[in-house]
Amino acid sequence: xxxxxxxxxxxxxAPGMNACVRAVVRSGIKSGCDxxxxxxGYKGLVEGKIExxxxxxxxxxxxxxxxxxxxARLPAFKEDAIQxxxxxxxxxxxxxxxxxxxxxxxxxxxxxxxxxxxxxxxxPGTIDNDIAxxxxxxxxxxxxxxxxxxxxxxxxxxxxxxxxxxxxxxxNKCGDLxxxxxxxxxxxxxxxxxxxxxxENVFAKxxxxxxxxxxxxxxxxxxxxxxxxxxxxxxxxxxTGIETRAEILGHLQRGGSPTSKDRIEATRFGxxxxxxxxxxxxxxxxxLKNGKIVRYKIDDALQMQRKANHELLDAIKLVNx
Ligand code: F6P
Numbered sequence: 001x002x003x004x005x006x007x008x009x010x011x012x013x014a015p016g017m018n019a020c021v022r023a024v025v026r027s028g029i030k031s032g033c034d035x036x037x038x039x040x041g042y043k044g045l046v047e048g049k050i051e052x053x054x055x056x057x058x059x060x061x062x063x064x065x066x067x068x069x070x071x072a073r074l075p076a077f078k079e080d081a082i083q084x085x086x087x088x089x090x091x092x093x094x095x096x097x098x099x100x101x102x103x104x105x106x107x108x109x110x111x112x113x114x115x116x117x118x119x120x121x122x123x124p125g126t127i128d129n130d131i132a133x134x135x136x137x138x139x140x141x142x143x144x145x146x147x148x149x150x151x152x153x154x155x156x157x158x159x160x161x162x163x164x165x166x167x168x169x170x171x172n173k174c175g176d177l178x179x180x181x182x183x184x185x186x187x188x189x190x191x192x193x194x195x196x197x198x199x200e201n202v203f204a205k206x207x208x209x210x211x212x213x214x215x216x217x218x219x220x221x222x223x224x225x226x227x228x229x230x231x232x233x234x235x236x237x238x239x240t241g242i243e244t245r246a247e248i249l250g251h252l253q254r255g256g257s258p259t260s261k262d263r264i265e266a267t268r269f270g271x272x273x274x275x276x277x278x279x280x281x282x283x284x285x286x287x288l289k290n291g292k293i294v295r296y297k298i299d300d301a302l303q304m305q306r307k308a309n310h311e312l313l314d315a316i317k318l319v320n321x
């Protein structure tokens with residue numbers, strides 16, 4: 001009997017999720033499986049929004065941002081009764097295996113379903129790059145590029161007006177988006193949860209830049225570092241005498257056509273997810289380690305602590321002021 005595998009996307013959407021869905025569906029069909037998609041993440045699973053698909057279903061999506069399967073957050077999926085509803089839907093469709101694309105929260109859902117008899121594989125998909133069990137998450141590269149496009153534009157006006165602009169980027173509690181885009185932009189300062197800096201030191205550093213030739217500065221800040229970035233830049237202006245503005249890039253960072261890197265990594269992950277199911281794995285997630293795809297038990301992956309890239313954080317201080 002052929003395997004029946006479903007795929008869903010969950011949590012914050014990320015560019016490249018579609019490329020991964022495409023790889024899952026196509027490699028599954030080519031391996032002789034019946035392939036299903038679930039709309040609206042775990043919420044749709046509970047509601048039975050499930051459909052069997054053929055290879056044409058995923059045509060022309062490799063270049064599309066967002067997720068054609070849509071996404072949702074369902075905190076109630078922690079509850080046993082809600083999980084049982086999802087299991088019933090899967091049984092009704094005869095589905096034995098589920099591939100989920102998302103972050104840690106998505107993995108937790110997959111682990112619970114595995115305890116209830118469904119073979120599950122998690123694939124890392126989030127712009128934040130905040131999953132400890134992988135060095136790369138689908139969507140991160142596209143998001144960094146989107147941030148750079150926006151900061152390039154902000155640079156123009158910041159320069160013209162000789163101002164300082166604080167740009168707040170996403171990342172949840174992870175500083176990678178700020179760090180990598182800050183490096184790519186040569187930002188005067190990069191402020192992340194991984195490398196905290198006191199308000200006094202921020203003011204002192206900006207004041208020290210004031211006397212130099214360059215009359216403008218760009219500061220990239222991770223979200224959640226300052227409770228209200230607009231209030232904080234008022235303080236910066238008061239304390240430094242430098243006219244300072246703030247921009248929150250917000251959800252536009254999650255959109256856009258995926259870069260070739262995201263399309264390629266997403267495709268590799270999708271193929272490997274199906275392979276893992278066919279190898280009889282369950283309750284595992286995939287990660288990238290030294291560029292190679294590896295498998296971890298979800299329980300082990302969720303115990304791992306994300307390590308900030310201190311080498312890079314320190315090295316960049318030699319170049320950026
Ligand atoms: O996890 C992705 C992410 O975009 C985070 O960077 C951000 O903190 C969060 O999701 C925003 O979530 P929502 O779309 O629910 O506002």
